[in-house]
Amino acid sequence: xxxxxxxxxxxxxxxxxxxxxxxxxxxxxxxxxxxxxxxxxxxxxxxxxxxxxxxxxxxxxxxxxxxxxxxxxxxxxxxxxxxxxxxxxxxxxxxxxxxxxxxxxxxxxxxxxxxxxxxxxxxxxxxxxxxxxxxxxxxxxxxxxxxxxxxxxxxxxxxxxxxxxxxxxxxxxxxxxxxxxxxxxxxxxxxxxxxxxxxxxxxxxxxxxxxxxxxxxxxxxxxxxxxxxxxxxxxxxxxxxxxxxxxxxxxxxxxxxxxxxxxxxxxxxxxxxxxxxxxxxxxxxxxxxxxxxxxxxxxxxxxxxxxxxxxxxxxxxxxxxxxxxxxxxxxxxxxxxxxxxxxxxxxxxxxxxxxxxxxxxxxxxxxxxxxxxxxxxxxxxxxxxxxx
Amino acid sequence: xxxxxxxxxxxxxxxxxxxxxxxxxxxxxxxxxxxxxxxxxxxxxxxxxxxxxxxxxxxxxxxxxxxxxxxxxxxxxxxxxxxxxxxxxxxxxxxxxxxxxxxxxxxxxxxxxxxxxxxxxxxxxxxxxxxxxxxxxxxxxxxxxxxxxxxxxxxxxxxxxxxxxxxxxxxxxxxxxxxxxxxxxxxxxxxxxxxxxxxxxxxxxxxxxx
Amino acid sequence: xxxxxxxxxxxxxxxxxxxxxxxxxxxxxxxxxxxxxxxxxxxxxxxxxxxxxxxxxxxxxxxxxxxxxxxxxxxxxxxxxxxxxxxxxxxxxxxxxxxxxxxxxxxxxxxxxxxxxxxxxxxxxxxxxxxxxxxxxxxxxxxxxxxxxxxxxxxxxxxxxxxxxxxxxxxxxxxxxxxxxxxxxxxxxxxxxxxxxxxxxxxxxxxxxxxxxxxxxxxxxxxxxxxxxxxxxxxxxxxxxxxxxxxxxxxxxxxxxxxxxxxxxxxxxxxxxxxxxxxxxxxxxxxxxxxxxxxxxxxxxxxxxxxxxxxxxxxxxxxxxxxxxxxxxxxxxxxxxxxxxxxxxxxxxxxxxxxxxxx
Numbered sequence: 001x002x003x004x005x006x007x008x009x010x011x012x013x014x015x016x017x018x019x020x021x022x023x024x025x026x027x028x029x030x031x032x033x034x035x036x037x038x039x040x041x042x043x044x045x046x047x048x049x050x051x052x053x054x055x056x057x058x059x060x061x062x063x064x065x066x067x068x069x070x071x072x073x074x075x076x077x078x079x080x081x082x083x084x085x086x087x088x089x090x091x092x093x094x095x096x097x098x099x100x101x102x103x104x105x106x107x108x109x110x111x112x113x114x115x116x117x118x119x120x121x122x123x124x125x126x127x128x129x130x131x132x133x134x135x136x137x138x139x140x141x142x143x144x145x146x147x148x149x150x151x152x153x154x155x156x157x158x159x160x161x162x163x164x165x166x167x168x169x170x171x172x173x174x175x176x177x178x179x180x181x182x183x184x185x186x187x188x189x190x191x192x193x194x195x196x197x198x199x200x201x202x203x204x205x206x207x208x209x210x211x212x213x214x215x216x217x218x219x220x221x222x223x224x225x226x227x228x229x230x231x232x233x234x235x236x237x238x239x240x241x242x243x244x245x246x247x248x249x250x251x252x253x254x255x256x257x258x259x260x261x262x263x264x265x266x267x268x269x270x271x272x273x274x275x276x277x278x279x280x281x282x283x284x285x286x287x288x289x290x291x292x293x294x295x296x297x298x299x300x301x302x303x304x305x306x307x308x309x310x311x312x313x314x315x316x317x318x319x320x321x322x323x324x325x326x327x328x329x330x331x332x333x334x335x336x337x338x339x340x341x342x343x344x345x346x347x348x349x350x351x352x353x354x355x356x357x358x359x360x361x362x363x364x365x366x367x368x369x370x371x372x373x374x375x376x377x378x379x380x381x382x383x384x385x386x387x388x
Numbered sequence: 389x390x391x392x393x394x395x396x397x398x399x400x401x402x403x404x405x406x407x408x409x410x411x412x413x414x415x416x417x418x419x420x421x422x423x424x425x426x427x428x429x430x431x432x433x434x435x436x437x438x439x440x441x442x443x444x445x446x447x448x449x450x451x452x453x454x455x456x457x458x459x460x461x462x463x464x465x466x467x468x469x470x471x472x473x474x475x476x477x478x479x480x481x482x483x484x485x486x487x488x489x490x491x492x493x494x495x496x497x498x499x500x501x502x503x504x505x506x507x508x509x510x511x512x513x514x515x516x517x518x519x520x521x522x523x524x525x526x527x528x529x530x531x532x533x534x535x536x537x538x539x540x541x542x543x544x545x546x547x548x549x550x551x552x553x554x555x556x557x558x559x560x561x562x563x564x565x566x567x568x569x570x571x572x573x574x575x576x577x578x579x580x581x582x583x584x585x586x587x588x589x590x591x592x593x594x595x596x597x598x
Numbered sequence: 599x600x601x602x603x604x605x606x607x608x609x610x611x612x613x614x615x616x617x618x619x620x621x622x623x624x625x626x627x628x629x630x631x632x633x634x635x636x637x638x639x640x641x642x643x644x645x646x647x648x649x650x651x652x653x654x655x656x657x658x659x660x661x662x663x664x665x666x667x668x669x670x671x672x673x674x675x676x677x678x679x680x681x682x683x684x685x686x687x688x689x690x691x692x693x694x695x696x697x698x699x700x701x702x703x704x705x706x707x708x709x710x711x712x713x714x715x716x717x718x719x720x721x722x723x724x725x726x727x728x729x730x731x732x733x734x735x736x737x738x739x740x741x742x743x744x745x746x747x748x749x750x751x752x753x754x755x756x757x758x759x760x761x762x763x764x765x766x767x768x769x770x771x772x773x774x775x776x777x778x779x780x781x782x783x784x785x786x787x788x789x790x791x792x793x794x795x796x797x798x799x800x801x802x803x804x805x806x807x808x809x810x811x812x813x814x815x816x817x818x819x820x821x822x823x824x825x826x827x828x829x830x831x832x833x834x835x836x837x838x839x840x841x842x843x844x845x846x847x848x849x850x851x852x853x854x855x856x857x858x859x860x861x862x863x864x865x866x867x868x869x870x871x872x873x874x875x876x877x878x879x880x881x882x883x884x885x886x887x888x889x890x891x892x893x894x895x896x897x898x899x900x901x902x903x904x905x906x907x908x909x910x911x912x913x914x915x916x917x918x919x920x921x922x923x924x925x926x927x928x929x930x931x932x933x934x935x936x937x938x939x940x941x942x943x944x945x946x947x948x949x950x951x952x953x954x955x956x957x
Contacts, residue, residue, distance in 0.1 A: 060544040068554055077671040080704035106429025145613060152628055159640070166644035166718065172704045180709075181642065208612040211605035231458050231487050234518025247459075247487045310710055311669060312914075312935075318427030319434070321462060321483050321493060334464045334481065337427070350462040350483075358521050387544060 025053060028369070032061050036139045036373045039383025043360070043372065050368045055361040059354070062387040070347035075101055075313050076176070078347065083170040085349060086385040089128050091120045091161070092326040094174035099255060100322030100333035101176050105315045107308055112301035113178035114257045118294045119191060120161070120173065121324075122287045126198060127154040128327035129238075129280040129287075130205070132380040136277060137209065139377035140218055146209060153194075153201050160190050176313070178304030188295065195291045202284055210278065219274035223363040223375035226271065233359045237329025237352050239379060242279045243271035249325035260297075261290045273371075276378040314341040321350075328352040328380055349388055353381035405433045408494065415452070416444045424497060434481065434495030442498045443510045449484060449494055450515055457484035457494055460512065463522035465530035467502070467556045476502045478530055478555075480509055482519075502555075504531050511537040529554035641751050644705055644718035646698050649740045650747050658741060659715035662691040663911035666707035666716055674700035675707065689909060694740060698724060699733040712911050714758045720750055879904040880918065886942055898954050899926035905946040906936050928956065 031042035040061035046054040066085065070078035082097045083090035095117055102109060109117075131154055134147030158168040164187050165173040165180065173180055183191075209215055225235070230243040240247060248265045250258045266282035268275030315337040323332035329352025338345035356379050364372045409421050412435070419441035426432045437445050449457040462483040470476035477499040485492030500507045511534035513519045523534045524543040531552035534540055542549060551558060620627040630637055647666075651658040662679040680692035707716050719742070726732035748755040813821065877900070879889035886905070893904035903922035914921045914935035924930035925947065933951065936943040 060542075060546065063544045065553070073671055074669070076706065077669065080671055080702055080706065104427055104430045106427070149616065152625075155628060162643055163640035164642065166642045166705060167703065170703070172706075204612055208609045211600070212609050213603060213605050216605070229517070232517045234460055234516065245487060247490075252490050311665070316427045318425065318430055319466075319481075320426055320430035320432045321495070323461070330461065332462055332483075334462055334483070336466055338468075346464070346466040348462070348464040354521060355518055358518055 023048070030369075030372065032058075037376065038135065038381050039386070041376075041381070041383055041386070043376075045364075045369065045372065047369055050370075052364050052367055052369060052372060055364050055372065057357050057360050059357070059383070059386050062383045064388065066388040067347050067349065070344055072343065074311075074343055075315065076310060078344075079174070080170065080172045082349075083172055084384055085351070085388060086326065086328060086331070086353070086382045087169060088131060088382055089124045089327050090169055090171045091124045091173060092324060092331065094171065095121055096322065096324045096326065096331045097333050098174040098176055099324060100320060100335050101315070103322045104318060104320040104335055104337060105176070107177045107305055109178055109256075110302045110305060111257070111299050112182075113303050113305075115294050115298040116179050116183055116303065117174065117256055118258065118261075119183075119291060119298070120164075120171075120179075122291045122294070123157045123160065123191065123194065125287045125327040126284055126291075127157045129284045130154060132327075133205075133209070133277060133280055135380075136273075136374065136377040137215075139373050140215065146205070149201075149205060149208070153198065156190075156194050160187060160194065163187055163190065175304055175308070175310075177308035178302070180304070182303040183298075188298070191291070192295050195288055195295060198288050199285070202281065202288075206281060210281070215277075216274065218371075219277060219374065219378075220272055221270070222273045222367060222371050223378065224270060224272045225359065225363055229359060229362065230271070234355050235329070235359065237326070237356065237380075238279045238283060239276055239329070239356055241265065241283075242268035242275040244269055249323055249330050253323070255322075255324060261293050263287075263290050273374055273378040276380075312342070316341060319346075323350065326352060328382065328385070329356055331385075349385075351385040351388065353379070353383075353385040354387075357381060357386065401431065402433065405435070409435060411452075411454075412445055412448055415448045416441055419445050421445065432493070432495060434497050436497045436499070439498055439500065439509060442496065443512065443515075446482070446484075446496060446512050446515055449496075455491075455494070456486045456488045457492065458516075459485045459487045459492075460516035460518050461485050461493065463512075463519050463526060465526035465532055465554070467530060467554065469556050470502075478502055478507055478532055480526060480532060482512065500532055507531055508533045508535055510535050511540075513537050528552070531555065639720050641753060643720040644703055645722045646701055646703060646719055646724065646735070647696060647707055647716050647740070648719045648742045649694065649716055649737070650714065650744055651741050652744050655741050658690065659713045660691055660694065661689040661713055661715070661909055661911060662687075662694075663712070663909060665710050665712065665911065669706050669710045671704060671706065672700050672702055674698070674702075687907070691737060694737040696735045696740065697733065698735055699729070714762065717747055717751070717754075877903065877919070880908050886946065890946070897926075898950070899923050901950055902926055902947060905943050905950060907943055925951070 026047045028045045028047060029042055030045055031037040032040040034041075037043070042058040042061070044056045044058060045052055064084075066078075066081055069081060079094060079097060082093040085093045101107075130150035131147070134150035137146040138144060161171055161173075162168045164183060165171040225239070225243045227244040230240045230245050235243070235245070236247065236249075244267055246265060246267055249255070251265060263286045266279055266286065268279050317338050319334070319336040321332055321334045323330050325331075330350070331352055332350035334346070334348040334350065335344050336346035360376065360379065363375050367375065405423055409423055413419055413421050420438045422436040424434045424436050426434070435445075449455045460482060462481075464481045466479045466481060468476050468479065478501075479497050479499050482496040482498075483492075484494045484496065498509055500509050507530075509532055511519070511523055513523060513534070514536060520538070521543060523537055524540060526532050527534060527537075527540055528542040528545055529552055541547065545553065550561075553560075616626055649658055649660050662677050664677050664679075667673075667675040667677050674697045676693065676695040676697075677691050678693035680688040680690050682688055703718070705718055708718055724733075744755070744759075748759075879892040880903075889904040889908070890901070893901045896904075899922045902925050903918050906918045906921060908918055914930075916924060916930075921930065921935065925933065933947040934944040936947075
């Protein structure tokens with residue numbers, strides 16, 4: 001049941017001088033069935049002509065009760081469910097959960113496992129940013145061309161994930177204390193090949209897009225997010241960095257072995273849709289740098305801490321919050337262990353997509369309805385994460 | 389001066405949290421702050437603040453130049469059932485970080501009684517806009533009302549939904565339509581493991597369909 | 599700088615390069631024409647679980663210890679232990695159902711199985727014509743030969759085979775060293791006649807096009823898939839390709855750990871060839887009363903061990919000896935962890951602990 005938004009405030013527009021047409025606002029529901037809302041997501045929009053006067057996001061269509069399920073299962077049992085949170089980036093979801101449990105239980109991860117985690121996480125970031133740009137261009141009206149070019153590269157990365165973990169998207173790869181299966185030489189060679197060929201793909205991709213006049217005209221100065229508002233609204237990830245917030249969890253927390261890699265954090269200055277697109281391109285280049293360093297320096301060693309039990313795994317009582325820089329933003333898990341410690345007492349996901357939607361309304365006010373779609377596309381949401 | 393007062397770290401040690409508590413207690417008159425420990429490995433002790441002063445304490449952490457906690461990362465509701473003679477409560481946990489000084493987290497906890505009419509907590513959305521959706525989620529799933537929230541309504545469940553589903557004593561209603569699945573007997577057996585649907589309800593649903 | 603429209607023209611050049619290049623360059627055209635062409639899946643690829651048997655379906659590795667059922671996150675496995683006329687567990691499943699509409703292919707069942715009995719298949723063509731019972735796989739559908747497992751996952755299967763062989767040799771060496779009377783060994787060999795009460799399950803095997811058929815490998819693969827799909831709708835059912843009947847002596851490598859499948863006759867009350875010298879009750883085929891009788895003068899830890907199901911399945915998190923020691927030393931307080939032993943073991947453990955004066 002849609003509550004009429006127009007009842008809350010009066011939107012009667014002052015009529016113009018005699019002879020002009022009387023106008024009214026129009027209430028439109030964009031979604032939940034919509035090809036461009038990145039999932040089942042609804043926005044109730046009040047329009048004055050084509051200009052947005054009010055916008056309320058409505059979510060919950062994909063709520064699958066993930067947090068309550070985790071309270072009924074052992075700690076390892078919710079690892080496959082974390083794959084399905086942000087279903088594009090299952091490796092980083094797994095890592096965030098494994099990191100939170102390791103933090104709470106005090107498990108030390110061997111070095112090779114840390115390097116493997118960095119490699120798969122950066123590969124995930126590459127394929128996520130490429131797909132995000134592809135989807136943004138799809139929203140702009142480029143019917144799938146940039147998207148499928150991005151998907152071509154993504155297929156190579158997914159093939160690597162399948163070779164190492166068994167599944168292309170729902171990898172279930174991380175375990176507490178390491179990773180499930182070690183990288184063999186063939187997989188490392190495949191990763192090296194992807195890393196060497198990716199910059200060439202990026203050059204071609206940029207040639208197609210970065211100076212494209214249509215993109216420039218439609219994306220610059222649209223959906224501007226000021227820096228202070230971004231920090232106050234808990235925005236993280238490429239969206240925040242496009243607004244000039246210099247905050248990357250990889251650099252601040254230095255979790256895993258990220259302290260050893262030399263990479264920069266690109267920052268935007270305007271915070272519009274074009275900046276968010278270009279930040280993603282620059283971040284892909286930085287990820288390639290990290291990948292080169294990690295693949296060069298990966299040591300031999302065990303791929304999992306041997307003392308961690310698969311079954312009857314208990315954690316002492318307490319709570320903790322672990323977070324990583326997922327491709328969409330800061331992904332955190334707040335875990336509370338109480339009672340006998342065999343399953344979580346509370347399991348909460350801090351989803352970046354959900355919180356990045358907080359200022360969707362502020363960004364869209366005054367823009368045209370066509371811009372609302374591309375602003376949503378630049379936020380880069382995945383409904384699995386928004387609704388859990 | 390800044391470093392000597394509170395230190396700039398990513399993880400908070402016990403000495404640091406004691407000092408932080410003192411500083412906050414001095415700054416906000418009348419605030420009752422306790423330290424709640426976590427596992428020794430996690431090293432994330434939190435500050436439990438009483439309901440009347442949580443807003444002032446949070447404001448202090450946000451505005452004080454030594455802390456500058458301008459980024460509220462995560463807002464969570466946790467339900468604790470009454471146990472032995474200890475009363476139950478619903479706890480709201482805030483994780484605060486600082487983008488300006490690259491430090492954190494400071495974990496603030498505030499408790500409210502479980503009864504729906506008394507389950508109220510001041511909202512921190514006026515301080516951090518990012519709490520808006522997360523407090524709505526805590527209201528939707530736990531029933532905690534946030535006083536001062538600009539738009540407190542359900543976010544993940546639909547508007548006409550009754551009760552608050554993430555509470556530990558929530559019983560799902562059995563009045564929705566469902567189809568028989570192949571493993572009805574698995575579900576019946578799962579009742580013993582605290583599972584979902586009791587077999588008597590399955591039988592009734594079957595009967596109602598016929 | 600550029601004129602207005604330069605970006606557009608450059609972009610169109612990129613598109614043209616991709617379009618024309620797709621006729622010449624393999625990298626530009628990445629479509630595979632399914633179902634005429636199929637992608638070769640990597641070895642680790644996983645879809646749904648299946649149960650492994652060595653030689654004949656009676657020699658399945660699964661002991662119905664129910665660990666996979668407990669650990670499965672969406673609870674899609676349903677197991678009922680097979681029992682004989684007296685109600686004693688036979689350490690094999692009578693019912694083993696996996697609901698593949700619920701299974702999320704997470705592979706946790708494979709990781710926790712202590713017997714390497716359940717492994718992941720890579721067959722993804724599982725469409726059925728119904729939504730409910732057609733998507734539940736029962737024990738005959740799930741049983742597949744070890745050779746099939748070796749074919750789809752060669753490295754993994756060779757590791758598992760080596761591990762099982764080493765375990766079997768270790769156990770045989772221990773038994774031979776403990777009891778010099780070799781005469782007792784043959785009676786425990788699995789070649790003993792099977793009790794007639796247990797009918798052998800008939801697996802519905804997929805169609806396998808023989809290697810000497812006049813097709814290329816890809817054509818064979820396609821034909822196999824096509825005909826199997828027909829077969830599942832109720833058409834052809836191929837007979838299981840099994841070796842000689844079970845009367846022939848079965849190689850020790852694959853069956854020595856399963857030596858306990860044959861039911862000991864009631865006359866075997868004396869402790870004969872025991873797998874472990876110090877623990878004559880460590881025989882999963884032995885009845886509870888007999889095991890407790892063997893341990894009746896022993897210390898508490900031995901009595902506790904005799905009360906367990908003797909499968910060393912690690913359901914409790916230890917092996918049988920380890921669990922007994924943990925309970926005796928009070929480091930483990932939960933007495934209900936023995937999954938194969940079920941209520942019988944739990945109540946016996948409680949009784950023993952009460953008698954010993956420990957709560």
